[in-house]
Each structure stands twice: as structure tokens, then as C-alpha cells.
Amino acid sequence: MPTIAMRTTLATEHMGEALKRVLRAVRDAPLPALFILASLVVVAVFADAIAPHEPTFPVKGAKMFAPPFWMEGGSLRTPLGTDFQSRDILSRLIFGARISLVVGLMGTLVAGGIGTAMGVLSGYLGGWVDQAIMRLTDAWLALPALVFAIFLATMLGPSMWNIIIILGLVYWTRYARVIRGEVLSLREREYVKLAEIAGASKLRVILRHILPNVLNTTMVLASLTVGVVIIAEASLSFLGVGVPPPEPAWGLMLSEARPTLMAGKWWLTVFPGLCIILIVLATQLFGDWLRVRLDPQLRNL
Amino acid sequence: MHQFIVRRCLYSLVTIFILSLTIFTVVRLTGDPALLMAEPGARPEDLERVRMQWGLDRPWPMQYLSFMQNVITGELGKSFNYRLPVSELYLQRLPNSLQLALAATLISILVGVPAGILSAVRVNTWWDYVGTVIALLGLSIPGFWLGLVLILVFSVWLEWLPTSGTGDWRHLMMPAVALGWYFAASLLRLSRSSMLEVLRSDYIKLARLKGVPEFVVIGMHGFKNALIPVLTLAGVNLVVMVNAAVIIEVIFAWPGIGRLLYEGIFQRDFPLVQGVVVMAGFMIVGVNLLVDILYAYIDPRIRLTK
Amino acid sequence: MTPLLQVSDLQTYFFTFRGTRVVKAVDRVHFTLQEGETLGLVGESGSGKTTTCLSLVRLLPPAARIVGGRIDFEGEDLTQKSPRAMRRIRGRRIAMILQDPMASLNPLFTIWMQVGEPAYFHQQLRGRPLRERVRSLLTAVRIPSPEVRMREYPHQMSGGMRQRIVGAIALAGGPRLIIADEPTTNLDVTIQAQYLNLLKEIQRETGVALIFVTHNLGIVAKMCDRVAVMYGGKIVEQRAVRDLFDSPQHPYTRALLGSIPKIGSKEPLYAIPGQPPNLADLPSGCHFHPRCPSALPRCTTEEPPDCNLGKGGMARCWLVHQEAEAYHGDSTP
Numbered sequence: 001m002p003t004i005a006m007r008t009t010l011a012t013e014h015m016g017e018a019l020k021r022v023l024r025a026v027r028d029a030p031l032p033a034l035f036i037l038a039s040l041v042v043v044a045v046f047a048d049a050i051a052p053h054e055p056t057f058p059v060k061g062a063k064m065f066a067p068p069f070w071m072e073g074g075s076l077r078t079p080l081g082t083d084f085q086s087r088d089i090l091s092r093l094i095f096g097a098r099i100s101l102v103v104g105l106m107g108t109l110v111a112g113g114i115g116t117a118m119g120v121l122s123g124y125l126g127g128w129v130d131q132a133i134m135r136l137t138d139a140w141l142a143l144p145a146l147v148f149a150i151f152l153a154t155m156l157g158p159s160m161w162n163i164i165i166i167l168g169l170v171y172w173t174r175y176a177r178v179i180r181g182e183v184l185s186l187r188e189r190e191y192v193k194l195a196e197i198a199g200a201s202k203l204r205v206i207l208r209h210i211l212p213n214v215l216n217t218t219m220v221l222a223s224l225t226v227g228v229v230i231i232a233e234a235s236l237s238f239l240g241v242g243v244p245p246p247e248p249a250w251g252l253m254l255s256e257a258r259p260t261l262m263a264g265k266w267w268l269t270v271f272p273g274l275c276i277i278l279i280v281l282a283t284q285l286f287g288d289w290l291r292v293r294l295d296p297q298l299r300n301l
Numbered sequence: 302m303h304q305f306i307v308r309r310c311l312y313s314l315v316t317i318f319i320l321s322l323t324i325f326t327v328v329r330l331t332g333d334p335a336l337l338m339a340e341p342g343a344r345p346e347d348l349e350r351v352r353m354q355w356g357l358d359r360p361w362p363m364q365y366l367s368f369m370q371n372v373i374t375g376e377l378g379k380s381f382n383y384r385l386p387v388s389e390l391y392l393q394r395l396p397n398s399l400q401l402a403l404a405a406t407l408i409s410i411l412v413g414v415p416a417g418i419l420s421a422v423r424v425n426t427w428w429d430y431v432g433t434v435i436a437l438l439g440l441s442i443p444g445f446w447l448g449l450v451l452i453l454v455f456s457v458w459l460e461w462l463p464t465s466g467t468g469d470w471r472h473l474m475m476p477a478v479a480l481g482w483y484f485a486a487s488l489l490r491l492s493r494s495s496m497l498e499v500l501r502s503d504y505i506k507l508a509r510l511k512g513v514p515e516f517v518v519i520g521m522h523g524f525k526n527a528l529i530p531v532l533t534l535a536g537v538n539l540v541v542m543v544n545a546a547v548i549i550e551v552i553f554a555w556p557g558i559g560r561l562l563y564e565g566i567f568q569r570d571f572p573l574v575q576g577v578v579v580m581a582g583f584m585i586v587g588v589n590l591l592v593d594i595l596y597a598y599i600d601p602r603i604r605l606t607k
Numbered sequence: 608m609t610p611l612l613q614v615s616d617l618q619t620y621f622f623t624f625r626g627t628r629v630v631k632a633v634d635r636v637h638f639t640l641q642e643g644e645t646l647g648l649v650g651e652s653g654s655g656k657t658t659t660c661l662s663l664v665r666l667l668p669p670a671a672r673i674v675g676g677r678i679d680f681e682g683e684d685l686t687q688k689s690p691r692a693m694r695r696i697r698g699r700r701i702a703m704i705l706q707d708p709m710a711s712l713n714p715l716f717t718i719w720m721q722v723g724e725p726a727y728f729h730q731q732l733r734g735r736p737l738r739e740r741v742r743s744l745l746t747a748v749r750i751p752s753p754e755v756r757m758r759e760y761p762h763q764m765s766g767g768m769r770q771r772i773v774g775a776i777a778l779a780g781g782p783r784l785i786i787a788d789e790p791t792t793n794l795d796v797t798i799q800a801q802y803l804n805l806l807k808e809i810q811r812e813t814g815v816a817l818i819f820v821t822h823n824l825g826i827v828a829k830m831c832d833r834v835a836v837m838y839g840g841k842i843v844e845q846r847a848v849r850d851l852f853d854s855p856q857h858p859y860t861r862a863l864l865g866s867i868p869k870i871g872s873k874e875p876l877y878a879i880p881g882q883p884p885n886l887a888d889l890p891s892g893c894h895f896h897p898r899c900p901s902a903l904p905r906c907t908t909e910e911p912p913d914c915n916l917g918k919g920g921m922a923r924c925w926l927v928h929q930e931a932e933a934y935h936g937d938s939t940p
Contacts, residue, residue: 139319144545503710512698
């Protein structure tokens with residue numbers, strides 16, 4: 001007969017187990033990556049409050065090409081310097097975070113959405129649908145992503161929303177292949193077969209059984225490709241076919257900084273680049289952590 | 302083997318078909334092809350002429366056929382700016398891009414592969430961590446930014462290397478490093494995982510059980526097997542680099558295909574843009590085909606079965 | 608007569624999760640092997656058979672270590688040998704055959720290269736003598752037209768042939784001991800018999816000793832002189848083959864024998880209840896007690912000692928201990 005003493009011991013044991021699990025999760029969490037990402041999100045969302053100046057207008061009374069505050073000629077009002085229109089670099093960087101994050105996340109969302117949908121349809125429906133989608137995927141994968149993106153951007157014209165759509169169109173193929181593989185194996189699982197035998201419509205099976213199980217993979221893939229999308233947007237903006245001026249897209253800032261590079265105005269080039277590196281690094285680390293946690297099968301990707 | 306080649310060729314044809322169809326459709330969906338193909342400021346008669354020449358007054362399927370006909374015969378239109386056929390311009394610039402891509406690929410292989418294999422052989426030790434960090438940085442640092450920083454350091458501050466143009470190895474150095482940087486990281490990751498997988502295999506175990514010296518186990522058995530996917534990737538990537546090194550070529554004023562594309566965009570030289578994109582796609586498909594066939598020759602498993 | 612191989616008190620543990628989890632894969636195992644003798648090593652997956660074999664040749668995965676015991680082979684203690692010395696022993700004096708012949712052979716190298724490797728490195732054979740050696744080895748394992756086969760690749764052979772080639776590789780160095788880790792598990796049943804006959808012939812011709820790892824008692828009956836039954840990282844019974852089949856002592860051995868279907872018998876198949884133990888989390892006392900139909904209260908708390916059964920046999924069981932005590936008055940080996 002379980003005594004009260006035994007029951008309490010059992011209960012404390014359970015709590016101990018749970019606590020251990022929580023602590024382990026905290027210890028394993030990618031704290032630096034999460035911290036960086038969280039700060040970036042906060043900065044982006046509260047840009048208006050955080051940034052000292054307007055990003056697209058010159059700062060009153062500031063010089064052109066002022067260097068960072070620790071150098072001669074710099075001032076604390078414009079801590080990271082000013083550009084060719086006397087705009088504050090720091091403020092531009094802060095507002096630029098918004099652009100990078102929005103385009104990066106939304107572009108990944110579009111790519112992931114299209115890619116997953118195509119992968120699921122291709123894997124589950126099989127037959128000529130599968131063939132058609134796979135051929136399309138292979139064909140679009142053959143064209144270099146940047147070249148394809150440049151081509152589309154030239155045709156569609158530069159604007160933030162266009163870029164999001166273009167990035168989605170260019171990068172969905174990376175999801176489709178992997179998801180299709182997942183679906184092919186999921187299709188053979190017993191609970192799927194049971195649902196099919198029970199007469200569930202194809203759509204229902206997809207929505208209820210297949211989709212939730214591939215979302216794990218989608219999320220892992222997404223976290224890994226967010227960095228690529230962000231750099232792609234920066235590249236497009238650099239070339240002038242991405243986010244158009246006067247928006248402070250980091251890639252655009254780099255392109256504007258080019259003429260001054262020879263004159264040694266290094267801060268206009270270095271700081272935007274460091275921001276890009278920071279955000280991509282954070283997403284990569286987060287993605288690696290996610291990959292190990294969510295799906296051991298993908299560990300060797 | 303022959304069956305394999307035939308099937309593979311057919312497959313490439315389908316891919317080319319889809320690619321060309323995509324380009325064709327995008328152009329028609331987003332604007333008037335006649336306007337694009339004609340020079341800016343063209344009069345109605347010019348537009349008519351362009352329409353006739355490119356068959357733009359006929360229904361779409363017919364248009365596509367003549368488009369493909371033109372493409373296959375190498376007729377990609379004439380660049381407004383250069384007043385030269387696009388195909389000629391492309392072929393003119395190709396060797397430059399090839400040179401850059403080769404240098405970049407070489408650097409990436411020399412850096413990435415040994416580092417990756419070392420990481421695998423000394424997995425979870427310091428070497429491995431260093432390798433992982435390098436791989437991470439390679440993916441996070443945009444190549445074009447690296448190029449700009451390299452210019453800053455080596456041209457502006459140290460004045461060791463020239464900033465742009467072609468010439469000798471000094472001109473090639475920075476763009477090749479900037480271009481190859483990302484790929485070195487990819488190669489590192491790939492060689493590492495490939496080598497790890499090979500090292501886990503039974504035939505490696507058996508080689509050790511035979512008493513074969515360790516450096517032969519890794520150097521011969523491990524290396525050859527691990528290298529197959531790595532080389533395939535390098536080969537394919539070389540061709541992609543040739544066509545996609547747009548930003549690097551722009552930054553370093555390297556007269557290659559990427560820069561050609563950029564000029565086309567900037568100067569609204571549509572035939573140039575379309576031509577380069579088409580050529581890029583076709584070239585990559587072609588090389589993929591060749592690599593697959595080559596791969597089949599190297600791997601005796603494919604070569605010796607029917 | 609000094610035994611060819613004497614394993615005493617061998618302990619091989621796996622250290623995972625940065626040393627926090629210890630898996631006692633091989634826990635105080637001992638057995639001896641004479642020249643030309645065949646020892647069967649029987650057990651379920653995860654009982655420690657393969658780890659024991661890998662310990663003998665010191666080719667353990669990085670997470671595993673031999674933490675105690677001796678392995679005396681031809682008079683020398685292998686646990687004390689340097690990696691370079693072990694390398695000279697492997698392939699030359701001790702050889703091993705793995706389970707999956709397709710995976711054991713490198714797909715990118717020819718047969719002759721792979722069979723010739725031990726002779727190349729251990730006996731420094733080159734050129735014509737090396738080719739001759741490979742040819743004679745392939746003939747010894749009954750591969751027809753060895754000249755032709757030599758130049759072919761592994762994927763061009765059938766499974767049975769591949770496993771024979773792996774056998775040829777094992778013989779290449781002229782070893783005194785061959786460890787065969789489930790060599791027939793991946794072969795068709797018809798090929799299995801052929802292969803086992805081949806092994807027996809080779810043994811007769813060369814006098815090589817054999818450690819045969821298997822979970823198939825039928826093979827044990829056919830091939831082995833002595834058997835060691837492993838469970839949970841320990842040897843629970845070790846007997847001459849005849850004795851084991853005639854009068855199994857350990858409840859686990861009895862259960863294994865009882866679960867062999869007998870032709871003509873209408874009795875229901877006996878399956879051992881429960882699952883093989885998780886080596887990271889072994890039951891206390893005798894590891895078999897949760898599944899043992901005759902477990903005593905003592906079995907749950909204390910590990911049973913080895914009980915001498917005469918004629919070189921032993922069993923690790925409190926039941927046996929009790930009976931022996933009652934019979935002999937003392938049961939220490």
C-alpha cells in the first residue's frame with residue numbers, strides 16, 4: 001500500500017526530473033544566438049524610439065563624412081559617423097535592421113511556404129504532378145540564385161515587396177526537394193495508410209497528417225536559409241535592384257559607400273557589413289541548434 | 302551505361318526547355334518584349350521591325366519556337382550599348398570569368414578540403430572547433446563585403462595590391478579570395494561530413510583490422526571515397542561561379558560575364574540581360590550533364606553495370 | 608598447454624555525454640581459447656559480444672575504453688601494447704570477419720588490391736609474388752577463376768562470394784586466430800551452409816583458432832567446440848558444446864534453447880519475456896533477474912559468482928550456486 005511518505009517521495013522525484021529537464025534545456029539553449037536575435041528584433045521594432053536621428057534626412061549641423069566618435073573629427077551626436085548626405089550612420093543601421101529582418105523573414109516565409117507546398121504535393125500525389133514539380137525544381141535550381149533574382153528584379157522593378165516575392169520565388173526550390181523526401185517516407189507510415197483506408201480525402205490526409213510532420217523540417221531548413229536570404233537581399237540592394245533608396249537597406253549603404261572607399265572612409269563600409277554578419281551569424285547558430293534539437297536525422301546536413 | 306547517358310541527356314533537354322520557357326514567360330508577363338528589344342527612343346517603325354524580326358506579332362507558342370530557334374543558333378540579339386551581338390560579347394568575356402572562377406575554386410579547395418578532412422579526422426578536438434568556426438564565418442560573411450574590406454586593407458591602407466582590372470596575379474588575388482571564401486566554407490563542411498561518414502564505414506574498419514597503417518587507411522581508403530561528392534560539388538560550382546560572380550566582378554571591375562550582366566541592367570540593355578541569363582542557364586545545365594557522365598565513369602559501380 | 612588466447616577479467620566501458628554516462632559493455636569477462644579451437648560467443652544484440660571482439664583487437668570506438676583486465680595472446684598482454692604494435696598484430700596474427708560483406712569491401716578498389724593489402728603490409732610482398740599470394744588465397748576460399756575475379760570490383764560479385772573474399776582477406780596475413788562476427792547473418796540460408804563448411808575446412812587445413820559470434824544456436828552446434836553465452840555484458844555460462852546442449856545450467860541458456868522451434872513439436876514457441884537490458888541502466892544483482900522464471904530474492908540484490916561446473920564449464924547463477932553447494936559443499940572454481 002503506497003504510504004504518504006512513498007507518495008511524496010515519488011512526487012518530489014517527478015518534480016526533480018522535470019526540473020532537471022528544464023535546466024538541461026536552458027543549458028543547451030543557444031543563449032548568445034538568442035540574445036543577438038532578440039536584441040535585433042527589439043531594435044528593429046522600436047527603431048523609432050532607439051535611433052537618435054532620422055535615417056533618411058541629413059542631421060542638422062553635422063558634417064558630411066564625419067568619422068566615428070572616437071576618431072578625430074567625429075562627434076558623439078553621430079557616434080558611428082555620417083555619410084555623403086550627412087545622415088547618421090547609426091540611425092540608418094538601426095532602421096536598416098528592420099528592412100533586413102522583414103525581408104529576410106518574409107522572404108523565407110514565402111520561400112518556405114511555396115517550397116513546402118510543392119514538396120508535399122509532389123511527394124504525396126506522385127505521378128505526373130511529382131514529375132512536373134521535380135523537373136521545375138531542378139530547372140530553377142540550375143540557374144544561379146543571384147542571377148535569377150537579378151533577372152526577375154530587373155523585370156519587376158525594385159521595391160521591398162517585389163524583393164520579398166522574388167526571393168521567395170528563387171529560394172523555394174531548396175525546400176521542395178527535402179520536403180518531398182520527407183513526405184515520401186511519411187506516406188508509408190501506418191497512420192497515414194489508416195487514414196487513407198478510412199476514406200479520408202487526399203486534402204484531409206495532407207492537412208492533418210503529412211503537413212504537421214513536415215513542419216519540423218521546414219522550420220529547420222528555414223532557420224538555415226534565412227541567412228542566405230538576408231545576404232541575397234543585401235546583394236540585390238548593393239547592385240541597385242533591391243530595396244531602393246532612400247531606404248537604409250544595409251546592402252544599399254554598402255553600395256553608397258563604394259565611391260568613398262578609396263578615400264579611406266572605412267566606417268561607411270565596415271559597420272553595415274558587421275551588421276549583416278551579426279544577423280546572419282545569429283540565425284546560423286540558432287538554426288544549427290534547432291537542427292540538433294528537432295531532428296537528429298538532419299544532423300548531417 | 303549507355304542507357305544512363307541517354308536518359309541523362311533527355312533529362313537535360315527537359316530542364317533547358319523549362320528554363321527557357323521560364324525566361325520567355327517572365328519577359329512577356331512583365332512588359333512588352335518589343336519595347337524591350339528595341340532601342341530606347343525607338344519610333345513606331347522600329348518597333349514594327351523588331352516585332353517582325355523576333356516574330357512578336359505571332360501567337361506565343363510560335364514566338365517561343367522562334368525564340369528557341371534563335372537561342373540554339375546563338376542569336377541572342379544585339380546589345381544596344383556595345384552594338385555587338387550578345388553571344389559575341391558573352392564569349393569574349395567568358396575567359397575572364399573562367400580565370401577568376403578557376404582561381405577562386407582552387408583557393409577554396411586548397412583551404413576548405415584539407416581543413417574539412419582534418420576536422421573529420423580530429424573530430425571534436427580543437428582542430429574541429431576551429432574548422433567549424435571558419436565554416437560558420439564563411440557562411441555569415443558576405444563575399445562582396447569581404448571584397449570591399451580587402452580593398453580597404455590591401456589597396457587603400459597597405460597599398461600592396463591594385464584595386465581593379467586585370468593583369469597579373471596581384472589583380473587576381475583579392476577577387477579570387479572574396480569569391481572563393483563562401484565556397485571554401487561549403488567545401489569544408491562537405492569534406493568534413495563526407496569524411497566522417499566514410500570513417501564510420503565498415504570498409505575502413507576492415508582496413509584497420511587488416512593492420513594497414515593509419516595514414517594509408519585515411520589517405521587512401523578514406524580520402525578517395527570521401528572525395529567523390531566533394532569533387533562533384535567543386536566541378537558544378539565552378540560553372541556557377543563563372544556565371545554568378547556578379548558582385549565581385551563589379552567591385553573589382555573585372556571584365557567578366559557578371560559585370561556584363563550588371564552593365565546590361567544599369568544601361569537598360571535588355572538583350573544583354575536576357576542573353577546572359579539564358580547563356581548562364583544553358584551552360585550550367587550542360588556542365589551538370591557532363592559532370593554526371595564523368596562521375597559515372599569514375600565510380601565503377603555505375604560504369605560496369607548496364 | 609598454454610592457451611592461444613586467455614582473456615581475464617576484461618572490462619570495457621563506454622563513456623558518453625562527456626563522461627557522465629558509463630555503459631559497462633563488457634564487465635569482467637574471461638575465457639580461454641586453445642590453438643585450433645572454435646569458441647562460440649552467443650547472445651542477443653547488445654549483450655556485449657561485438658564489443659568483446661573489438662576489445663581483443665583494440666579497435667574500439669573513441670567513446671569506449673578497456674578499463675581493466677588482461678588479454679594474453681600467444682603469451683603477450685595485448686592491453687599493454689602500443690598502437691603500432693597492435694597494428695602489426697592485426698591482420699597478421701589476429702584477423703576479423705565482419706557481418707556485412709558488401710559494407711566491408713571498399714567499392715572503389717579492386718578485389719586483388721583489397722585481398723593483397725595484408726600481405727603487402729605485413730609480409731612486404733610486391734608484384735608477382737603478391738599476385739600469386741592473392742590467387743592462392745582466392746583459391747583457398749574456393750573462388751573460381753581467381754585470375755579474372757581479382758581484377759573485378761566488389762559490386763560485381765554475389766553476396767556469398769563477397770563474404771568468401773572477406774574470408775580470404777582474413778587469411779591473407781596467416782593469422783592464428785580469426786574472429787568472425789556474425790559472418791553468415793547477411794547471407795542466404797543455402798549459402799550459409801556452404802560458407803560454414805568452408806570455414807571448417809580452412810580450420811582443418813591451417814589449424815587456425817576461431818571465435819564465432821552468433822545469435823544462432825544451430826550454427827553453434829555445428830561449428831563450435833566450446834560456447835560462451837553472454838548477457839548484459841557478462842558471460843553467464845561457458846561450456847563445451849555438447850554439455851551446453853545436453854544440460855544447460857543457466858536459466859537464460861535454457862530459455863534460449865527452449866525458444867528454438869522443434870520440427871514435429873506442437874508445443875507453443877517459448878519466447879523469453881521482456882527486453883534485453885539497457886546497458887546504461889542495468890538491473891541490480893544478476894542482470895537477468897527481471898526476465899528469469901526461477902529468480903530467487905538473492906538474485907535481485909547480489910551478483911552471482913562464477914560456479915565451476917567441471918570439465919572447464921562455468922555458470923553465473925545463484926540457482927546453480929545453491930545446487931552446487933548442496934552437492935559439493937563448496938562451489939568456488
